[in-house]
Amino acid sequence: MTSRTALIDTKGWIFLAALAVFCLAVPLLNLGVAEGSGLHLPTYLVSLFGKYLAFALLALSLDLVWGYCGILSLGHGAFFGLGGYAMGMYLMRQIGPRGVYGNPVLPDFMVFLNYKELPWYWLGFDNFAFAALMVLAVPGLLAFVFGWLAFRSRVTGVYLSIITQAMTFALMLAFFRNDMGLGGNNGLTDFKDILGFPVQAQGTRVALFVATGIALALGYLVARFMTVSAYGKILIAVRDAEPRTRFLGYRPEHYKTLAFTVSAMMAGVAGALYVPQVGIINPGEFAPTNSIEAVIWVAVGGRGTLVGAALGAVIVNYAKTVLTGAMPDAWLFALGALFVVVTLFLPKGIVGSLIERFGGRRARAKLPPEPAIAPKLAEEGQG
Amino acid sequence: MSDADLLEPPAADFAGPAGKRRVTDALLYLDDLKVTFDGYRALRGLSLTLDRGEMRAIIGPNGAGKTTMMDCITGKTRPDTGTALFDGVHDLRRLDEPAIADLGIGRKFQKPTVFESHTVADNILLALKGPRSGLASLFGWRNRVEAERIDALLAKVGLLAHRARPAADLSHGQKQWLEIGMLLAQDPKLLLVDEPVAGMTDAETAQTATLLREIARDHAVIVVEHDMHFVRALQCRVTCLHEGAVLAEGSIDAVSADPKVVEVYLGR
Numbered sequence: 001m002t003s004r005t006a007l008i009d010t011k012g013w014i015f016l017a018a019l020a021v022f023c024l025a026v027p028l029l030n031l032g033v034a035e036g037s038g039l040h041l042p043t044y045l046v047s048l049f050g051k052y053l054a055f056a057l058l059a060l061s062l063d064l065v066w067g068y069c070g071i072l073s074l075g076h077g078a079f080f081g082l083g084g085y086a087m088g089m090y091l092m093r094q095i096g097p098r099g100v101y102g103n104p105v106l107p108d109f110m111v112f113l114n115y116k117e118l119p120w121y122w123l124g125f126d127n128f129a130f131a132a133l134m135v136l137a138v139p140g141l142l143a144f145v146f147g148w149l150a151f152r153s154r155v156t157g158v159y160l161s162i163i164t165q166a167m168t169f170a171l172m173l174a175f176f177r178n179d180m181g182l183g184g185n186n187g188l189t190d191f192k193d194i195l196g197f198p199v200q201a202q203g204t205r206v207a208l209f210v211a212t213g214i215a216l217a218l219g220y221l222v223a224r225f226m227t228v229s230a231y232g233k234i235l236i237a238v239r240d241a242e243p244r245t246r247f248l249g250y251r252p253e254h255y256k257t258l259a260f261t262v263s264a265m266m267a268g269v270a271g272a273l274y275v276p277q278v279g280i281i282n283p284g285e286f287a288p289t290n291s292i293e294a295v296i297w298v299a300v301g302g303r304g305t306l307v308g309a310a311l312g313a314v315i316v317n318y319a320k321t322v323l324t325g326a327m328p329d330a331w332l333f334a335l336g337a338l339f340v341v342v343t344l345f346l347p348k349g350i351v352g353s354l355i356e357r358f359g360g361r362r363a364r365a366k367l368p369p370e371p372a373i374a375p376k377l378a379e380e381g382q383g
Numbered sequence: 384m385s386d387a388d389l390l391e392p393p394a395a396d397f398a399g400p401a402g403k404r405r406v407t408d409a410l411l412y413l414d415d416l417k418v419t420f421d422g423y424r425a426l427r428g429l430s431l432t433l434d435r436g437e438m439r440a441i442i443g444p445n446g447a448g449k450t451t452m453m454d455c456i457t458g459k460t461r462p463d464t465g466t467a468l469f470d471g472v473h474d475l476r477r478l479d480e481p482a483i484a485d486l487g488i489g490r491k492f493q494k495p496t497v498f499e500s501h502t503v504a505d506n507i508l509l510a511l512k513g514p515r516s517g518l519a520s521l522f523g524w525r526n527r528v529e530a531e532r533i534d535a536l537l538a539k540v541g542l543l544a545h546r547a548r549p550a551a552d553l554s555h556g557q558k559q560w561l562e563i564g565m566l567l568a569q570d571p572k573l574l575l576v577d578e579p580v581a582g583m584t585d586a587e588t589a590q591t592a593t594l595l596r597e598i599a600r601d602h603a604v605i606v607v608e609h610d611m612h613f614v615r616a617l618q619c620r621v622t623c624l625h626e627g628a629v630l631a632e633g634s635i636d637a638v639s640a641d642p643k644v645v646e647v648y649l650g651r
Contacts, residue, residue, distance in 0.1 A: 230525035231517060233505055237498045244496045247457060248569065249484035249515050258517045 005228040011351065012224060015307040016217060022049075023213035027206045043202045047277045048321065050209035052314045054274035057216045059297040059313035060306055061266035064223045066295070067304030068232060069259050070156075070239035075164030076267050077291035078171050079139035081281070083268025085175075086138055088188035088281040089122060090131030091199070095192050108190070109183045119181040128195055135272040136265045143264030144257060151253035151260075156242070165288050172286035187282025194276050205277070212273045216310065219266045223306050226262065235259055296335065300342050302349025311351060405471035410435045410573060410603050411456070416465035418451055418627075425451040426462065427627035433573070438599035440614045441607045442638075443624035444647060449607045450493065452624070453575050457490050458483040469573070485515070489571035493578045493607075495558035499551035503542055503561060506550050507533045510565035533568075540564035540594070556587045563594065573603045580613050592616035611639070623647070 008016065026049055029041035058080050065071040097104040101111040105118055124130040146167060150160055178184035197204040226232050237245050238252045245252050275281045284290075294313075301312020316338070324331045346353050406412075411433040418426040426448045433439055441449050454460035455467060458480040467475035473486055484490075497506050508528055519525065537543045540560040545553065550561060559579055566574050576595065580588040592613055598604060599619070608614055614621060614635060621638045623631045631641040638644055 226521065229521050230508065230523075231521040233501060233509055234520055236500060237509055240498055240500055241496055243459075243480075244492075244498070245509075246480035247459075247484055247490050248510055248565070249481050251481045251515070254517050258521075 007221070007224055007228060011305070011307050011355070012220070015220065015310065019213055019217055023210050026209060030206055031202070043205055046202075046205050046209050050205070050212045050277040051274060052317050053209070053212040053216050054270045054277070055294075055297065055317050056310035056313040057212070057219050057270035057273070058267050058294055059301065059309040060216070060219050060223055061263040061270065062294050063298050063303060063306055063309035064226070064266070065256075065259050065263045066298060067306070067309070068227050068239060069235045069256055071256060071260060072157075072161045072295070073164045073260075073263075074161045074288065074291050074295065075166075075168035076263075076294055077288075078164075078168035078286055079143060079264040079267035080271035080274070080290075080294075081168075081171065081175075081283075081285035082139045082142065083135045083271030084275040084281040084285055085182060085188070085271075086125075086131055086134040086268070087272035087275045088191075089125040089134075089182075090128060091191040091194060091276060092188050093122070093126035094194065095190065098192055099190070107183075107188075109186065110181070113178060115181070122181070132272075135268050139264040139268035139271075140261050143261045147257040147260035148253070151256045154253075165291065168286050168291050169288050172283050172288075175283035175286060183282070185283065187280055187284075188275075189280040189282075191276060191279060199276050199279065208273065208277050212277070215269055215273055219269070220306060220310070222262070222266070226259070227306070231255070231258075293335070296339050296342075298349075300338060300346075300349055302351035302353070302355075305349070305351045305355065308349050308351030312349060315350075407432070407468060407471045408435075409433060409468075410437070410470060411605075412466065412468040412471065413452070413456075414466040416452070416455055416462045416467060418448075418455065418460060418462050425627055426455070426465075428465070429624070429628050431622060431629060433603055433605065436599075436601070436603055438595070438604040438606070438617060438619040440617050440619055440621045440635075441605060441624060442609070442611075442614060442621060443630070446626075447624040448627040449624055450577060451627070453490065453577055453605075453607065456483075456575060457488060481515070484569070484571075487570075487572035488575065489566045489569040489573070490575045491559075491562045491566055491577060491579060493581065495555065495562050497550040497553075497558050497561050497565070499549065501550055502547055503537065503550055503553070504530075504533050504546040506561055507536050507564055507568045510568035512568065512570045536564050536568050539567065541590075555582045556584070559583065559591070560594075563591075563598075567598065571602065573605070574598065576604060576606045578608055579606065580608065580610055588613050589616065611635075 026041060026046055029039055030043060030046050033040045058076065061079075062073060062076045065073055092107045095107065099108040099111075101108050103111050106115055110118070125134070150163060155163065174180055175182055176185055182188065191199045193199060194204065194208075197207070227235070234245065234250055235255055238250070238255055242252050271281075271285070293316075297313040297316045298309045299312070300316055301310065302308025316335075319334070320331060323334055342349065348356060409432040411431070413429060413431045416426050416429045417424070429448060429452060431452075441452070443449055451460060455462050456475060458475065458478055462476060469475055469483075469486055469488065475483060478486070498509065501509070508525065511525065511528060511532075513519075513524060534543055534546065537546055540563055542557060542561055542564060545557065550558065553561060563576070563579065566576070579595065580591050583591065588610065595604060595606060595617060606614075606617060621633065621635045622629055623638050623641070623644050625647045630647060631638045631644050
C-alpha cells in the first residue's frame with residue numbers, strides 16, 4: 001500500500017468528538033434540565049445552534065470545491081437556497097387546510113394570487129421522500145449542467161467566480177417574481193408539520209438540531225473520503241496545475257464537475273435542514289452577499305482543511321449573533337475587518353495556522369537526511 | 384486559442400478509429416505542418432517521421448519551432464494545415480490533450496512541472512498508467528497501488544530517499560528527474576522530452592543522458608535540447624529545425640558539419 005492518508009485524522013477525530021458532545025449536550029440541557037434551572041438551554045438557542053450547524057455544512061461543501069479544487073464559487077448560496085426551497089415546498093404541502101384560506105391543496109399565496117390548480121412542479125412535494133430526493137437532485141442537476149458547461153469551456157479563476165455570482169443573482173431575481181409560483185418576495189413560511197411532528201414543538205426542534213449535526217458529520221466523512229482518495233489527489237493536482245493533468249491523460253472537467261455536483265448536493269441538504277429551523281425561506285437566501293459571507297467563513301476557518309470551514313462558519317455566525325444583537329449597524333464593518341485581518345495575518349485560517357504551528361514539526365521530522373544527489377541513478381546507468 | 388477550439392467537444396474515438404487502415408509504419412508521421420500565431424509563422428511546413436523504438440534529438444536555435452512542434456503532437460496547439468499521424472491511424476489534429484496522452488504520448492515540459500503540494504511518491508502514483516476516470520480514481524485500483532511499484536520507479540530516477548517529501552522541496556534537477564519518472568510511470572509509446580538538462584550540473588547531465596539512453600531501449604523518444612555535449616551523449620539521429628521547418632537531419636557529426644546548420648548557429 002502507498003502512504004494512504006487515514007479517512008479520519010487527528011483533527012477529524014477532534015472535530016467529530018466535539019460535534020458528538022455538542023449534539024448530546026444541547027438536547028440534554030434543553031430537554032433534560034428543568035426550565036427554571038440555570039443550566040437550562042432555551043429552545044430558541046437549540047434552533048440557533050442548528051442554524052450554525054447548517055451553515056457549517058454549507059461551508060464544508062464550499063471548502064470541498066474551493067480548498068481542494070480551486071473553484072472559488074461565489075454562488076454556493078444558490079444551491080443552499082434551492083435545497084431550502086425543496087424542503088419549504090414539502091412543508092407548505094403539509095399545511096393542508098390549516099392555511100388562512102383553508103384550501104386543502106393550494107398554499108395561501110396561491111389562493112391569494114388566484115391560482116386555480118397546483119403548478120406541475122409542485123406535484124409530489126407532499127411526499128417527504130420525493131422532497132428529500134429533490135433536495136439533492138435540484139442543486140445537483142444545476143451544478144452538473146453549470147459545471148459541465150463552464151469547466152468544459154475551461155472557464156477558471158475569477159471568470160468562474162463571476163459567473164457563479166451571476167447564477168445566484170439570476171436565481172434571486174427569478175424567485176422574487178410572483179409568477180414563479182414559489183411565493184415571490186415573501187417566500188415560503190407558516191410551516192406547521194414535518195413528518196407529522198409540529199415544527200415549532202420543542203422535541204421537533206431538538207430532533208432537527210441533531211439531524212443537522214448528523215448531516216454535518218456525514219458530509220464531513222463524504223468530503224474526507226473524496227479528498228484522501230486518489231480522486232482527491234488528482235483534484236489537488238488540477239487545482240495546482242490543471243494543464244499538466246491533461247497531459248497525463250486526465251480530464252479536469254470531469255473531476256471538477258463531479259466535485260462541484262457533490263458539493264452542491266451537500267449545500268442543498270444544508271439549506272433543507274436550515275429552513276424548518278428558521279421557519280422561512282425567501283429569495284433573500286440567493287442574495288450574492290450570502291454566498292460571499294460563506295466564502296469568508298471558509299477563509300477564517302482555514303481553506304482546504306474541511307474541519308476549519310465548519311469551525312469558521314460557527315465562529316463567524318456566533319460573532320454575528322452577538323454583534324448584531326449589541327450593535328446592529330456594526331456587523332458589516334466587523335465582517336469586512338475580519339476578512340482583512342484574516343487575509344493579512346492568518347492567510348491559512350485558524351485551523352490551517354494551527355496545523356502549521358503544531359503539525360509542521362512532525363512533518364519536518366519525517367524528511368530523509370540531507371539528500372545525496374541521485375546516487376542510485378548513476379548505478380542504474382552503468383547496468 | 385480561439386473559441387471554436389475551446390468549445391470543440393472531446394473526440395469520442397480516442398481509443399483508435401476502428402477499421403482504419405494504417406497508412407504508414409512510422410510511429411509518428413508529421414507532414415507539412417503549419418502553425419501561425421497572430422501572423423507569426425511558428426511552423427512553416429514541418430515534416431518528420433519517427434520509427435518505432437527510435438530516439439531522436441531535435442536541435443535548433445530559439446524560435447525554430449521545437450516547442451510548437453511538441454505542442455502540435457500533444458494536442459496543445461492545433462496546426463492550421465498538414466498531417467499528424469500517430470501509429471499510422473490516429474489523426475492527432477482531431478484529438479485533445481487527454482485523448483492523446485491516452486494513446487501513449489507522454490511529455491516532459493521545458494520548465495519542470497510536477498505537482499508541488501503532493502509528495503514525490505504521489506506524483507508517480509498519479510502518473511501511473513491505468514484508467515483515469517473520476518470514479519476509477521475515487522474507488523478504484525489507484526487507491527491500492529503497491530508501494531514497491533512506485534519505489535521501483537523512484538529508484539530508477541534516483542529519488543527513492545525523497546519519496547515522502549513534497550515535490551516543491553526538490554531541487555531543480557530533482558524535479559526534472561521526477562518528471563522523467565512520471566513519464567516512465569505513464570509508460571507511453573512515445574516520450575517527448577523538452578530540454579531535460581536545462582539548469583543541471585555536468586554530472587547530472589551525464590546521468591540524465593545515461594537514463595534517457597536506457598529508456599530508449601524500449602520506448603520511442605524525442606528529446607529537444609540545446610546542449611550539444613548532451614545531444615552527442617545520446618548517440619542518436621539528430622534533426623535540426625530552423626524557422627519552423629527541418630533544416631538538416633542525420634548523425635550528430637553530419638548535422639553539425641552541415642554548412643547550413645553552421646550558418647544558422649553562427650549567424651551570417
